[in-house]
Amino acid sequence: MEAIARLAGIAKGTIYLYFRSKEEILVALIEDRFARLRTLIRNKLLLTSDSSQPPFPSASDQAPAFDLDKKIEVRESIRRIIDAHFTFYREHQEFIAILYGQLGKIARNMEAPAKCSAEEITQLITGVLTKGVACGVLRPVDPRTLTLALQGMIHAVAFDWAVGQNNLPPDEAAESVFQLFWTGAVRVP
Amino acid sequence: MEAIARLAGIAKGTIYLYFRSKEEILVALIEDRFARLRTLIRNKLLLTSDSSQPPFPSASDQAPAFDLDKKIEVRESIRRIIDAHFTFYREHQEFIAILYGQLGKIARNMEAPAKCSAEEITQLITGVLTKGVACGVLRPVDPRTLTLALQGMIHAVAFDWAVGQNNLPPDEAAESVFQLFWTGAVRVP
Amino acid sequence: MEAIARLAGIAKGTIYLYFRSKEEILVALIEDRFARLRTLIRNKLLLTSDSSQPPFPSASDQAPAFDLDKKIEVRESIRRIIDAHFTFYREHQEFIAILYGQLGKIARNMEAPAKCSAEEITQLITGVLTKGVACGVLRPVDPRTLTLALQGMIHAVAFDWAVGQNNLPPDEAAESVFQLFWTGAVRVP
Amino acid sequence: MEAIARLAGIAKGTIYLYFRSKEEILVALIEDRFARLRTLIRNKLLLTSDSSQPPFPSASDQAPAFDLDKKIEVRESIRRIIDAHFTFYREHQEFIAILYGQLGKIARNMEAPAKCSAEEITQLITGVLTKGVACGVLRPVDPRTLTLALQGMIHAVAFDWAVGQNNLPPDEAAESVFQLFWTGAVRVP
DNA sequence: AATGAATGAGGCTTCATTCAT
DNA sequence: AATGAATGAAGCCTCATTCAT
DSSP states (O other): OHHHHHHHTSOHHHHHHHOSSHHHHHHHHHHHHHHHHHHHHHHHHHHIIIIITTTSOOOOSSHHHHHHHHHHHHHHHHHHHHHHHHHHHHHTHHHHHHHHHHGGGOOHHHHHHHHHHHHHHHHHHHHHHHHHHHTTSBOSOOHHHHHHHHHHHHHHHHHHHHHTOOOSOHHHHHHHHHHHHHHHHBOOO | OHHHHHHHTSOHHHHTTTOSSHHHHHHHHHHHHHHHHHHHHHHHHHHIIIIITTTSOOOOSSHHHHHHHHHHHHHHHHHHHHHHHHHHHHHTHHHHHHHHHHGGGOOHHHHHHHHHHHHHHHHHHHHHHHHHHHTTSBOSOOHHHHHHHHHHHHHHHHHHHHHTOOOSOHHHHHHHHHHHHHHHHBOOO | OHHHHHHHTSOHHHHTTTOSSHHHHHHHHHHHHHHHHHHHHHHHHHHIIIIITTTSOOOOSSHHHHHHHHHHHHHHHHHHHHHHHHHHHHHTHHHHHHHHHHGGGOOHHHHHHHHHHHHHHHHHHHHHHHHHHHTTSBOSOOHHHHHHHHHHHHHHHHHHHHHTOOOSOHHHHHHHHHHHHHHHHBOOO | OHHHHHHHTSOHHHHHHHOSSHHHHHHHHHHHHHHHHHHHHHHHHHHIIIIITTTSOOOOSSHHHHHHHHHHHHHHHHHHHHHHHHHHHHHTHHHHHHHHHHGGGOOHHHHHHHHHHHHHHHHHHHHHHHHHHHTTSBOSOOHHHHHHHHHHHHHHHHHHHHHTOOOSOHHHHHHHHHHHHHHHHBOOO
């Protein structure tokens, strides 16, 4: 709390005018950061729709053509999701560090909001992947598992990269993750 | 320490006859559990070699046949690695919980041994995947990234499943992870 | 710490707002008390110079006369030093008790400042005695040994008296010490 | 206790077959060492009588001659006392260190025996000095104060020398102490 | 008699939280 | 609204002592 107050340029006691406890700060931090990640993903996805659908509006007349559009859309969405995560990890390394450092202090009453925030991200991604499965672009795998696998891959690679173990350029790492996941999940006719 | 002593059915001071500090306990725990996981993986991999190669020793007489053997071997190795992890996660949920709970307390002098233990697992897997890439079974992707992605997928899915969020039967989850990773990483001719 | 806090009428944790550790308290106590003793001695010595030299400024006309002045000055200085110590012992019995009680806990990093403080007193006295030897008032004995002997005498007598073993009035004890040391150290023509 | 047992080449528990508590060990140690010092002093004093009186037995026929003998006897006794102390300090530095290190742990019930042992030494010396005063060799000073002063001088100089602060050769230090005390205490006709 | 593993009271220190100003 | 000195529960660790073998 001392450090938080110092970094915030206020006195220790002042913190308690805005937060009831240290736990609450952590919850607020988690909620804020996860909300940012969610917004980041959502914005990138919207851009995807706005910018990549128009380029392929023709849609012509057949199912296969429609399929191609869908495929591109899903593929781009996944790419954007991955990019958003890598962007987030790059800009919020401190948050990841704090999160891991304080995970042990997440008490019962914090679990709910924290999990909820994380779940929102998961839901957002799951939505995209579910659509991908539904429209036949992705193989018929349980979408939640698909999401978890994607998140796990991203996290592991991004974390390793953030920790500095891996020297692979971030873009290349992101590309590898994308290729791996896309190739693994896409349904080949 | 209080809790550890109580759970161990001994007095607090007794712990210090076997460990010099709380840190040392955590390091010992990490090393022990990671060693078990490593042994588990290694044993399964050995079984793979012993039991699955013999069934296909004859191959026939051509390079493609050799490739098929290799492909099967790598595929089975990956499957075993995943199985080993799921087995481990099922049997050591408490360890995962403790690890996450105490990650924040990993001090400087603990990092080295802890990372070292984890790195051993990573190396073991990387060895398998490197061979897979080298012999042309897997796509030419940076093996470490491949390993991290695999570990990340496994961890995310297994953790979600261990936490009880996901109701998918473990075998099915393992199979999904395998299919996803294998399809994503295998080189198609 | 418990006892210190209780005697100070504060909570245990409050102590750590003013001292970083128990050791630091002991060091601070030692430094403070030794500084007081040093100031006490110095003040008395200054008074000696101011008040006793003027009374004998005339110095008449011969070397012996000068010697007499010197002799009186040195003698008075020694007397003042002894008086200062007895005054200090009387007013700081608790310090002596604490010092002896905690001597065993003086760790490596405390030795330096503690010895330093004590050495300052020793130096101060040695300065006076060295001058006494130099100007021929005292016998040519190693001044440090002279100082140690004087301090030892004072301490032993004052301690015995403080502990209540000895019923001799303090003034008389101080006088005895003075006579003993002076007679023993003065150079007789 | 661990260290004591190790140095004694026995197990920790065995100590309690011979001592009821750690305190008791300290008391026993103090009593033993002080007894040795006492014996050392007593033996040297006896030698003094045996070896230095005979050399001056002739005395002659007058009181002054008798005085001279007495004077020599007292002087030699004092010298022997000092020598005994320096010998003791040289051979028992560890005891001095332990004594100071553990002084703080001397509880109420230890004070009595410890003080008693120390008092015996003081009494022994006081006996010699009392005789010295009684027969007119020493100035009429309170013998206990005389003893304390002598002990204090010895201790301070010997301690400083044992700690290694002072580089004066022990014999010279002993001689200085003797000269200082003797000159200070002897009665000049 | 001897052992040494086990004990647990007590010691020092940290830090989230409170409250008088 | 803001402060920061004060709090005290809780944490880690030590060590004199005990007791089953």
